[in-house]
Every structure is written in structure tokens, then in C-alpha cells.
Amino acid sequence: LSRERQANIRARQAFLSGRARPLEFRLQQLHALMKMIKERESDIATALKQDLNRSQYDTPLLELTGLENDIKMAINKLAVWAAPRPVERSVLTLRDQVYVQPQPLGVVLIIGAWNYPWALTLGPLIGAIAAGNAAVVKPSELSECSSLLLRALLPRYLDKDLYPVVPGGVSETQELLRQRWEHIFYTGSSSVGRLVMEAAAAHLTPVTLELGGKSPCYVHPDCNIRVAARRITWGKFVNCGQTCIAPDYVLCDPSVQNQLIECIRLTLLEFYGADPKSSPDYGRIINQRHFNRIMSLMEGYTPVIGGQSDASQRYIAPTVLRDVPPQSRLMQEEIFGPVLPLVAVSDIDDAIRFINEREKPLALYVFCTDQKGIDKMLEETSSGGILINDVLMHYTLNSLPFGGVGQSGMGRYHGKHSFDQLSHHRSCLVRSLTMESVHLSRHVAPHFHLGRH
Numbered sequence: 001l002s003r004e005r006q007a008n009i010r011a012r013q014a015f016l017s018g019r020a021r022p023l024e025f026r027l028q029q030l031h032a033l034m035k036m037i038k039e040r041e042s043d044i045a046t047a048l049k050q051d052l053n054r055s056q057y058d059t060p061l062l063e064l065t066g067l068e069n070d071i072k073m074a075i076n077k078l079a080v081w082a083a084p085r086p087v088e089r090s091v092l093t094l095r096d097q098v099y100v101q102p103q104p105l106g107v108v109l110i111i112g113a114w115n116y117p118w119a120l121t122l123g124p125l126i127g128a129i130a131a132g133n134a135a136v137v138k139p140s141e142l143s144e145c146s147s148l149l150l151r152a153l154l155p156r157y158l159d160k161d162l163y164p165v166v167p168g169g170v171s172e173t174q175e176l177l178r179q180r181w182e183h184i185f186y187t188g189s190s191s192v193g194r195l196v197m198e199a200a201a202a203h204l205t206p207v208t209l210e211l212g213g214k215s216p217c218y219v220h221p222d223c224n225i226r227v228a229a230r231r232i233t234w235g236k237f238v239n240c241g242q243t244c245i246a247p248d249y250v251l252c253d254p255s256v257q258n259q260l261i262e263c264i265r266l267t268l269l270e271f272y273g274a275d276p277k278s279s280p281d282y283g284r285i286i287n288q289r290h291f292n293r294i295m296s297l298m299e300g301y302t303p304v305i306g307g308q309s310d311a312s313q314r315y316i317a318p319t320v321l322r323d324v325p326p327q328s329r330l331m332q333e334e335i336f337g338p339v340l341p342l343v344a345v346s347d348i349d350d351a352i353r354f355i356n357e358r359e360k361p362l363a364l365y366v367f368c369t370d371q372k373g374i375d376k377m378l379e380e381t382s383s384g385g386i387l388i389n390d391v392l393m394h395y396t397l398n399s400l401p402f403g404g405v406g407q408s409g410m411g412r413y414h415g416k417h418s419f420d421q422l423s424h425h426r427s428c429l430v431r432s433l434t435m436e437s438v439h440l441s442r443h444v445a446p447h448f449h450l451g452r453h
């Protein structure tokens with residue numbers, strides 16, 4: 001038996017033992033996961049430093065705080081979430097119990113991406129535990145140190161049969177995908193997302209696909225460009241641009257470009273100093289393949305900011321390109337690196353047209369103070385999430401469902417949404433066997449009960 005098959009069997013047997021179901025057990029596992037994150041924070045930060053040269057400030061903010069908040073919320077709310085949810089009765093069921101009962105699905109497969117290797121594996125795992133499932137976790141092979149550490153840590157804190165970690169790359173993932181699961185929770189690229197859904201179809205397994213794509217950012221001329229530039233610069237270049245909801249490109253009026261470029265330049269100086277390469281807060285590209293991919297996207301352009309690189313360190317400077325043609329390759333695929341193209345649009349209608357001509361993005365960012373403009377963007381576009389006057393921050397609110405639409409994914413998670421996503425919402429109708437004379441009348445005079453008399 002392959003290691004992947006064994007993990008599937010082990011998790012299934014553990015699930016069938018029934019021990020994942022009691023709320024006390026789920027709470028205990030959630031507390032243990034919280035303990036792991038708190039006790040091992042510095043080990044996690046070291047692993048991220050090795051994988052991505054992640055800044056010590058970004059690890060808590062972007063990776064761990066969200067997980068801690070999700071765990072806290074699940075612990076506080078679990079009893080309410082897992083309780084039967086009464087629904088309206090009809091004339092025919094006036095005396096009955098009618099409710100929706102969330103129940104565990106079974107064994108969930110979680111496949112993570114490398115850019116936030118902890119948040120993207122443990123985030124779904126919190127939902128899986130809270131909902132009473134077993135889960136096999138497959139971290140990305142590209143964030144090697146984080147994956148090794150996760151594999152070493154998780155069994156020390158959690159039930160190791162219910163939540164095994166299976167490392168591996170493409171062939172291991174393919175073997176995992178041949179197994180039968182009750183749900184597959186996948187985070188990564190749209191192309192692999194398609195393969196996941198195809199494999200899931202063989203077993204009629206439902207999927208959550210947290211994918212990517214190009215998230216646009218529109219800057220209206222009326223806004224405070226200095227503040228907008230500061231926020232965009234943070235969201236674009238944090239984790240060296242390798243963030244699924246990073247603003248991929250900026251749409252703005254040509255008159256705004258110069259000021260925007262100047263403000264981004266100043267902000268970069270403030271964040272990373274004159275030489276970002278020597279800043280402890282500026283990341284690196286995950287591997288050589290991605291380094292080459294990003295470099296090739298920049299070919300033929302003269303950057304207005306940055307452009308320097310060092311293959312030996314997989315370093316690419318924070319780079320800004322202006323007047324990028326909408327048809328260029330740079331504007332066809334997700335950049336997923338520290339390169340920010342500015343694309344000229346004539347006004348807000350032009351920006352909306354530009355956005356709507358393309359695939360629905362995971363995130364849409366709008367910097368604008370004019371309420372009419374904001375309303376127009378809210379009403380006339382679609383995206384997984386929309387954020388006005390900032391970037392990335394919607395991810396941190398676990399009351400908001402996080403997920404894509406169209407090509408940016410399906411399904412949602414964070415907070416209660418994770419619990420719901422990984423639960424079956426069972427319809428329950430509990431009647432009594434008494435009062436048959438009343439019940440009998442439905443056969444005699446169904447119209448009476450349907451309220452048509």
C-alpha cells in the first residue's frame with residue numbers, strides 16, 4: 001500500500017471510531033493546535049525565514065494571528081455552530097421538530113500552497129476539526145522547511161491518526177487524489193485546481209477550490225494618493241509579491257501615474273531602505289522556476305522603479321512598470337511576484353469595463369473617496385471579495401467568508417464559514433406517530449393542507 005493510501009485508511013478508521021465527533025474532543029484538539037502555534041512560533045518563523053526569507057514581523061501578522069483568531073472563535077462558538085438550527089414549519093408540520101443539523105462529512109483532504117504554508121493548511125484544518133471530521137494534510141513540497149516542521153509538530157499536539165500529515169509533490173498528490181475522500185479542500189493555482197476537481201469527480205467528492213488569478217486595484221484620481229500608494233506598496237511587496245490576494249496590477253488615469261510612482265518609491269524606501277536586498281524584511285522568490293518565470297514576464301520593459309535581480313539568491317527588487325499594454329503577457333497571467341504594472345484607464349467606467357472583460361478576480365481593490373464611484377464599483381463588478389481603500393485586510397476578518405468566484409475558486413472559509421463548508425447540513429424532520437386522524441385527512445383532502453380551500 002502506498003503511504004497516501006495508508007494515510008487515507010488510517011484517518012478513515014480513526015473517524016469511524018467516532019472519537020472525532022464529541023464536542024469536548026473537538027475543543028481539546030483546537031486548544032492543542034493553539035498551544036502548538038504559541039509554543040512553536042519562533043520555530044515556525046525560522047522555517048519561514050528559510051523558505052521565503054519571511055520578515056519576523058510578517059509571520060505573526062500574516063500567518064499566525066489569523067489562525068489564532070479562527071481557533072479562538074471556533075472554541076467560543078462551537079456549541080452554537082454545532083447545535084440544531086430550527087427552521088420554519090409549514091401547516092403540515094406545525095407540531096413537528098424541523099431543523100437543520102450540521103454533521104461531520106468524514107475524511108477531508110487538505111492540499112496547501114507554499115506561499116503561506118501554515119495559514120493555508122491549518123486554516124482549513126481548524127474547520128475540519130471543529131466540524132468533527134478527520135483530515136489528511138498535504139503541505140506544499142516547495143516550502144520545504146515549513147512542511148517538514150508541520151509534519152514533525154502536528155502529531156505531537158493532535159491525534160495523529162485523525163489528522164496525518166502526508167508530504168510530497170506532484171506524484172504523491174496524484175496518488176492522494178486517487179483515494180476516496182468526503183471533501184477536498186485545495187489551495188493553489190487554477191490549473192491544478194482543475195485536475196483536483198477532475199479527480200474528485202471520479203468519487204463524486206465535493207471540492208473547495210481556493211485559487212488565484214489577477215486581482216485588480218483601481219486608483220481614482222480623487223483619493224489621497226500618498227495613503228493609497230503606501231497601502232498598495234505594503235500589500236504588493238509583502239512576502240515578495242507571493243500572496244494570492246496581492247494587488248496584481250494598478251488601473252489608473254494617466255495623470256495619476258507620476259504621483260503614484262513617486263509615492264511608491266518613497267514608501268519602498270521607508271519599508272525596505274535604499275537596498276531592499278539587504279533588508280531583513282524583504283522576501284525571496286520560493287524557487288528557481290518561479291524566479292525565471294517572473295523574470296521572463298518583465299522582459300522588454302524598462303522599470304520605473306526596481307528591476308534589479310540576483311538569481312543566486314532568488315532576489316527580485318520591488319519593481320514598478322508603467323503604461324503596460326493590456327494585451328501583454330504580463331497582463332494575461334497572475335504575476336505572483338514583486339512586479340507591479342500600472343495600466344492606464346481613462347475613468348472609472350473604463351476601469352469597470354477592463355475588470356469585467358477579464359476573469360472574476362479573487363480580490364478587487366478600489367481606492368476612491370467619492371461615494372458614487374464606490375457604489376458603482378460595488379454594483380457593477382464581481383469578485384471573491386472587494387475592499388475599498390485598502391488591500392489584504394478583508395482576509396483578516398473571520399466574519400467575512402473568504403473565497404473566489406468563477407475562475408478564482410469555489411467555496412469559502414474562515415470563522416463559521418469553515419465550519420459550514422466542512423459540515424453536511426442535514427435536513428431533519430421529526431414527527432410523531434400520534435394524531436393519525438389528522439394526518440389521514442391529507443389523503444382525503446390534500447387541498448385543505450395545501451391551504452387552497
Ligand code: NAD
Nearest residue numbers: 112113114139140169170173188189192210211212213244
Ligand atoms: P500549485 O497549484 O502549483 O500547488 C498547490 C498544491 O498542488 C501543492 O501541494 C502541489 O504539490 C500540488 N500540485 C502541484 N502540481 C500538481 C499536479 N500536477 N497534480 C496534483 N497536484 C499538484 O500552486 P502554488 O504554486 O503552490 O500556489 C500558487 C497559486 O495558488 C497562485 O495562483 C495563488 O494565487 C494561489 N493561491 C490561492 C490562495 C487562496 O487562498 N485562494 C492562497 C494561496 C495561493
